[in-house]
Amino acid sequence: xxxxxxxxxxxxxxxxxxxxxxxxxxxxxxxxxxxxxxxxxxxxxxxxxxxxxxxxxxxxxxxxxxxxxxxxxxxxxxxxxxxxxxxxxxxxxxxxxxxxxxxxxxxxxxxxxxxxxxxxxxxxxxxxxxxxxxxxxxxxxxxxxxxxxxxxxxxxxxxxxxxxxxxxxxxxxxxxxxxxxxxxxxxxxxxxxxxxxxxxxxxxxxxxxxxxxxxxxxxxxxxxxxxxxxxxxxxxxxxxxxxxxxxxxxxxxxxxxxxxxxxxxxxxxxxxxxxxxxxxxxxxxxxxxxxxxxxxxxxxxxxxxxxxxxxxxxxxxxxxxxxxxxxxxxxxxxxxxxxxxxxxxxxxxxxxxxxxxxxxxxxxxxxxxxxxxxxxxxxxxxxxxxxxxxx
Amino acid sequence: xxxxxxxxxxxxxxxxxxxxxxxxxxxxxxxxxxxxxxxxxxxxxxxxxxxxxxxxxxxxxxxxxxxxxxxxxxxxxxxxxxxxxxxxxxxxxxxxxxxxxxxxxxxxxxxxxxxxxxxxxxxxxxxxxxxxxxxxxxxxxxxxxxxxxxxxxxxxxxxxxxxxxxxxx
Numbered sequence: 001x002x003x004x005x006x007x008x009x010x011x012x013x014x015x016x017x018x019x020x021x022x023x024x025x026x027x028x029x030x031x032x033x034x035x036x037x038x039x040x041x042x043x044x045x046x047x048x049x050x051x052x053x054x055x056x057x058x059x060x061x062x063x064x065x066x067x068x069x070x071x072x073x074x075x076x077x078x079x080x081x082x083x084x085x086x087x088x089x090x091x092x093x094x095x096x097x098x099x100x101x102x103x104x105x106x107x108x109x110x111x112x113x114x115x116x117x118x119x120x121x122x123x124x125x126x127x128x129x130x131x132x133x134x135x136x137x138x139x140x141x142x143x144x145x146x147x148x149x150x151x152x153x154x155x156x157x158x159x160x161x162x163x164x165x166x167x168x169x170x171x172x173x174x175x176x177x178x179x180x181x182x183x184x185x186x187x188x189x190x191x192x193x194x195x196x197x198x199x200x201x202x203x204x205x206x207x208x209x210x211x212x213x214x215x216x217x218x219x220x221x222x223x224x225x226x227x228x229x230x231x232x233x234x235x236x237x238x239x240x241x242x243x244x245x246x247x248x249x250x251x252x253x254x255x256x257x258x259x260x261x262x263x264x265x266x267x268x269x270x271x272x273x274x275x276x277x278x279x280x281x282x283x284x285x286x287x288x289x290x291x292x293x294x295x296x297x298x299x300x301x302x303x304x305x306x307x308x309x310x311x312x313x314x315x316x317x318x319x320x321x322x323x324x325x326x327x328x329x330x331x332x333x334x335x336x337x338x339x340x341x342x343x344x345x346x347x348x349x350x351x352x353x354x355x356x357x358x359x360x361x362x363x364x365x366x367x368x369x370x371x372x373x374x375x376x377x378x379x380x381x382x383x384x385x386x387x388x389x390x391x
Numbered sequence: 392x393x394x395x396x397x398x399x400x401x402x403x404x405x406x407x408x409x410x411x412x413x414x415x416x417x418x419x420x421x422x423x424x425x426x427x428x429x430x431x432x433x434x435x436x437x438x439x440x441x442x443x444x445x446x447x448x449x450x451x452x453x454x455x456x457x458x459x460x461x462x463x464x465x466x467x468x469x470x471x472x473x474x475x476x477x478x479x480x481x482x483x484x485x486x487x488x489x490x491x492x493x494x495x496x497x498x499x500x501x502x503x504x505x506x507x508x509x510x511x512x513x514x515x516x517x518x519x520x521x522x523x524x525x526x527x528x529x530x531x532x533x534x535x536x537x538x539x540x541x542x543x544x545x546x547x548x549x550x551x552x553x554x555x556x557x558x559x560x
Contacts, residue, residue, distance in 0.1 A: 309450035350425040385429040385446035
């Protein structure tokens with residue numbers, strides 16, 4: 001019998017769905033034409049790209065022309081922030097973001113800050129929520145853009161994007177949201193929401209890596225980050241990654257089906273079984289992020305008295321893949337800035353573990369984790385000078 | 392990332408736990424940096440380390456280096472124990488990733504602090520050249536602020552992400 005393997009790091013990346021892979025394969029060596037060519041080979045590839053664009057647009061309720069394919073989520077974030085900042089530089093130079101954004105966002109904003117722009121970083125509460133009132137207070141006459149993520153990768157909290165976007169709309173400020181962790185996992189309809197731009201990444205929803213998209217509401221102008229042949233409506237040049245886009249399209253279609261079928265409810269049930277089971281079995285652990293307003297597949301905890309890397313490696317040895325925001329997993333001595341932004345102290349933040357489920361995670365997987373994890377914590381706590389063994 | 396030896400010494404820690412009849416204890420590191428090492432020594436009249444145990448809060452490398460140094464100094468005289476430096480520990484473990492070298496320094500400092508404690512208990516003062524335990528945090532290059540400075544720094548917690556910090560998405 002082969003030992004059980006349970007991959008619970010789906011926030012980092014997901015397994016490519018077999019149907020996605022099958023959809024992609026012909027576009028490597030059969031329909032290999034350049035979608036920009038006029039001949040039959042090119043037309044076939046173009047058909048595939050157009051279809052993929054429609055599939056992604058449909059997932060979020062957008063028009064196909066509002067979807068710009070990119071080489072991943074980070075690139076889409078860069079395009080949204082730099083592209084809008086440059087396009088609006090005569091209107092103002094102030095940008096607002098939050099303290100728990102992904103580096104692709106924060107570092108881009110910081111870079112603009114070194115190049116003539118000004119920015120405000122909004123704090124979040126202990127559950128990781130940004131406050132629309134604080135956003136409103138931070139808006140200045142020269143504010144051009146706000147970017148606050150749809151849901152956070154480390155703590156799973158879903159931000160109040162509708163309220164945040166509404167505030168921006170009232171003040172004539174563009175609103176971008178990094179939807180990398182959320183798209184395909186929760187229902188998002190950009191027609192219903194005051195979102196002007198949204199970042200997506202295929203590999204977080206069972207599609208291939210290196211493929212992303214930026215939703216850009218009709219009428220919003222962006223200055224390109226990549227200049228060249230004028231592909232993607234002139235905003236993102238470069239020959240299309242045809243197989244990748246086809247894969248993204250199929251992943252989006254499958255995600256839309258899952259969201260419509262209610263399959264996601266089972267993921268929530270398993271997530272809550274995991275959180276509840278861990279809390280029951282291990283004393284002195286805390287859930288990070290919001291209890292209910294969180295991603296359906298996301299469980300993140302902090303374990304007192306131990307450091308995250310040790311837990312990660314012992315879990316790995318038991319065949320379970322998880323991640324941690326501890327300093328030791330990052331190569332620096334600071335624990336995750338996201339966890340610190342919640343107001344957690346350093347030792348607690350060093351003990352973080354994130355378990356993110358997939359559509360294929362089942363009850364046996366959760367049983368296995370609930371069986372393996374508590375002794376691992378016990379083992380490391382025994383080694384810890386902070387843990388009082390005879391409590 | 393880690394050598395087989397590091398993994399072994401982390402998975403199967405040697406000399407872990409408390410030493411009830413210790414006559415010297417050294418604690419180094421800082422919980423803020425994510426590494427704290429506590430070394431318990433039982434030193435006999437001939438100044439030989441008869442028994443040693445450790446408790447460590449930290450990553451796999453910190454636990455492995457603690458584990459390794461306890462093996463290296465057990466049965467040695469104080470002088471021999473002090474001659475073992477962080478490079479020896481790292482070498483004995485088949486090398487450490489560059490970002491984890493500070494853990495081996497922590498191991499060396501843990502022994503130094505415990506030996507200093509032995510002399511403080513015996514003579515009332517630390518021998519020349521010894522740093523008293525808890526006062527420094529050279530293991531992390533002082534980036535945590537070290538000792539008392541940590542408290543002050545905690546007050547003015549930075550609101551923004553450090554330049555070199557990268558986490559998995």
